[in-house]
Amino acid sequence: MHRFGIQTKITLPFVLLFTVIIFVIPIVTISLFDRKYDEQFSLETREWLEAIVRTNYIYEPEKVKRAYRAEVVVFGQDGTINSSTITDQTNQALPHLATNLKFHQIQKRLKDESGDEFILKNVTVADKPYKVIYYLQPYGRLYCLMRPIDKIAEAKRQAISLMIGVAGSGALLVIFISYLIGKNLSSPISNLVAFTNRVAGGNLDIQCEVTTQDEIGNLTAAFNQMTVDLRNSRDELIQVERLATAGKMAASFAHEIRNPLSSMRMLTQMLRKPSLTEAKRHQSQQYILEEIERIDLIVKGLMDFAKPEELKLEKYDLQRVLREIASLMEANLQHHKISLIESYDSAVGPVLFDYDKIKQVIINLLLNAMAAQPSDGEIEISTEKNGDQVCMCVSDNGTGIPPSDLERVFEPFFTTKLEGTGLGLANSKRIIDQHGGEMRIESILGQGTKVTIEIPIKANASQA
Numbered sequence: 001m002h003r004f005g006i007q008t009k010i011t012l013p014f015v016l017l018f019t020v021i022i023f024v025i026p027i028v029t030i031s032l033f034d035r036k037y038d039e040q041f042s043l044e045t046r047e048w049l050e051a052i053v054r055t056n057y058i059y060e061p062e063k064v065k066r067a068y069r070a071e072v073v074v075f076g077q078d079g080t081i082n083s084s085t086i087t088d089q090t091n092q093a094l095p096h097l098a099t100n101l102k103f104h105q106i107q108k109r110l111k112d113e114s115g116d117e118f119i120l121k122n123v124t125v126a127d128k129p130y131k132v133i134y135y136l137q138p139y140g141r142l143y144c145l146m147r148p149i150d151k152i153a154e155a156k157r158q159a160i161s162l163m164i165g166v167a168g169s170g171a172l173l174v175i176f177i178s179y180l181i182g183k184n185l186s187s188p189i190s191n192l193v194a195f196t197n198r199v200a201g202g203n204l205d206i207q208c209e210v211t212t213q214d215e216i217g218n219l220t221a222a223f224n225q226m227t228v229d230l231r232n233s234r235d236e237l238i239q240v241e242r243l244a245t246a247g248k249m250a251a252s253f254a255h256e257i258r259n260p261l262s263s264m265r266m267l268t269q270m271l272r273k274p275s276l277t278e279a280k281r282h283q284s285q286q287y288i289l290e291e292i293e294r295i296d297l298i299v300k301g302l303m304d305f306a307k308p309e310e311l312k313l314e315k316y317d318l319q320r321v322l323r324e325i326a327s328l329m330e331a332n333l334q335h336h337k338i339s340l341i342e343s344y345d346s347a348v349g350p351v352l353f354d355y356d357k358i359k360q361v362i363i364n365l366l367l368n369a370m371a372a373q374p375s376d377g378e379i380e381i382s383t384e385k386n387g388d389q390v391c392m393c394v395s396d397n398g399t400g401i402p403p404s405d406l407e408r409v410f411e412p413f414f415t416t417k418l419e420g421t422g423l424g425l426a427n428s429k430r431i432i433d434q435h436g437g438e439m440r441i442e443s444i445l446g447q448g449t450k451v452t453i454e455i456p457i458k459a460n461a462s463q464a
């Protein structure tokens with residue numbers, strides 16, 4: 001029963017119940033009526049025969065035939081026909097009359113059973129049904145009064161056909177009405193189920209239309225209220241999280257720029273000293289400039305993270321873009337004696353992405369991989385088509401990341417480098433998220449790191 005829908009569960013019992021009622025009631029009625037009619041008919045036939053015996057009509061079969069519209073057949077003791085009113089039309093039955101009317105069997109029964117003066121039987125003669133009443137006359141003769149019952153049988157047949165027609169139409173009507181009732185009940189539930197699925201999928205900005213004023217309507221209204229509450233608490237949570245992130249970022253930012261600022265302060269104080277040599281002054285000014293550049297870098301990275309620009313999506317040959325980046329990095333890689341292995345999946349066609357942003361991501365990953373490499377190391381960059389996604393991997397056999405740091409590498413300002421801003425991976429992840437993709441990092445300390453990026457190809461789809 002579990003695999004049936006609610007509509008079937010509601011309608012099926014009704015359909016079954018009504019169908020049974022619709023068919024059973026007429027069948028029972030017809031058979032009861034048939035039995036009663038047969039009893040009445042038999043009683044009447046018996047009374048007729050009694051009257052025929054009483055009035056001596058028993059010796060005048062033709063008169064009986066005219067008066068009662070019934071046939072009379074009289075058998076002699078040995079089963080030969082003494083007299084018969086059966087007409088020419090049916091006289092082909094005459095030779096078999098004794099057999100058809102079960103002469104021997106009836107004669108024996110009437111002779112044997114004391115007190116049973118008449119026997120009533122339904123018999124078919126020449127394809128015509130009769131109610132036959134048998135009466136044993138003196139000298140073993142058997143008198144048979146045959147009342148045709150073909151009209152009754154025909155009426156019964158018609159009644160049964162009519163009943164089947166009416167019951168069939170009734171059953172169809174019940175199915176149709178049950179279907180309407182079931183649909184009426186189940187469609188608000190189906191709507192509600194579709195609505196809850198959308199809510200479960202994360203869309204909290206919708207409301208389900210309340211179409212009925214019953215329990216389902218109340219349930220829908222309750223769901224709507226629940227969605228509103230959920231949306232409010234989600235918004236509140238986002239707000240709280242935003243504030244927390246902003247606080248955390250402000251603290252990290254303050255921490256990050258405190259070092260260059262304090263060294264700038266020191267250097268500026270030094271510049272005030274009159275005893276300072278020209279060379280030292282020049283060097284201090286150079287340091288101050290470097291620190292300013294570092295602050296500038298941190299501010300730029302932070303702005304990128306805090307207020308990402310809108311993507312400029314276009315179709316690109318990913319393989320060509322990656323090759324371009326690789327040749328851009330070639331000199332740097334050669335300098336560190338690091339070899340770059342490129343393996344691209346030729347099945348990847350044009351991919352929709354923001355050229356500058358993806359380039360920024362890949363360069364950051366290559367720089368990270370290089371920073372983690374001793375010289376003579378190896379970095380691999382690869383692509384792979386994965387359904388409607390393209391997978392890019394940058395892996396190295398460098399120092400790896402300790403598990404405690406691995407959870408934090410996407411946090412803004414998390415860095416283990418002296419010169420790092422700690423915004424590289426945070427920004428990269430943000431960019432990949434903006435592309436509707438996913439970025440993962442796996443690392444084994446002492447063995448290496450693998451960063452996987454998955455973005456939708458979408459090149460043939462509209463730029464939603």
Ligand SMILES: Nc1ncnc2c1ncn2[C@@H]1O[C@H](COP(=O)(O)OP(=O)(O)OP(=O)(O)O)[C@@H](O)[C@H]1O
Pocket residue numbers: 364368369372396398399400401405409414415416417419420421422423424425426449
């Ligand atoms: N391939 C890698 N191998 C080992 N550690 C890595 C790797 N990639 C990232 N990390 C670790 O993750 C930290 C954060 O990386 P992220 O790119 O966000 O910032 P960063 O490289 O430190 O600074 P920036 O990108 O501004 O130069 C790094 O400091 C480093 O400790």
Ligand SMILES: [Mg+2]
Pocket residue numbers: 364367368420424425
């Ligand atoms: Mg980096």
